[in-house]
Amino acid sequence: MSRSFLAVAAWGLLILASFIGWGGEIARRLFVARKVDLGLRATWGLSFVLLACAVASLASLSSRAVILFIVAAGAALGVAAWSWTRGRAEPETLTVQSMNGHGPIDPELDRRVD
Numbered sequence: 001m002s003r004s005f006l007a008v009a010a011w012g013l014l015i016l017a018s019f020i021g022w023g024g025e026i027a028r029r030l031f032v033a034r035k036v037d038l039g040l041r042a043t044w045g046l047s048f049v050l051l052a053c054a055v056a057s058l059a060s061l062s063s064r065a066v067i068l069f070i071v072a073a074g075a076a077l078g079v080a081a082w083s084w085t086r087g088r089a090e091p092e093t094l095t096v097q098s099m100n101g102h103g104p105i106d107p108e109l110d111r112r113v114d
Contacts, residue, residue: 014071014075015071016042017074017075017078017079018045018049018070018071018072018073018074018075018078019041019042019043019045019046019049019074020038020041020042020045020074020078021045021073021074021075021076021077021078021079021080021081022044022045022048022049022074022077022078023036023040023041023042023043023044023045023046023048024036024041024045024077024078024081025077025081026041026044026045026048027040027041027044028081045074049070049071049074052070053067053070
C-alpha cells in the first residue's frame with residue numbers, strides 16, 4: 001500500500017469520527033433519556049457539518065483552517081463521548097409487571113401509535 005492511500009484512509013476515518021462526534025453532541029443535548037445508535041449519530045453529525053460549512057461559506061468564512069477546525073473539534077467530541085460512555089455503566093431497565101401476572105409489559109407498546 002502506498003502512503004497516499006493510507007493518508008486518504010486516515011482522513012476518511014477522521015471525518016467519520018467527526019460526524020459521529022457532532023451527532024453524539026446533538027444526541028446528548030436533545031435526547032438525554034434515549035440511547036442513540038452510531039449510524040444515527042453519524043447522520044446527524046453529517047447534517048450538522050454540512051450546515052456549519054454552508055453557513056461559513058455564505059458568510060465568506062470558509063477556508064481550509066475553518067474546515068480543519070470543524071473536523072478536529074467533531075473528532076475530539078467523538079473521542080470524548082467514547083471515553084465518557086466507556087466509564088459509565090448501563091442504566092438498569094425498569095420492568096413493569098402486567099396486571100394479569102403473565103410477565104413484564106413491553107415498554108415499546110406505550111410509544112406505538114397505530
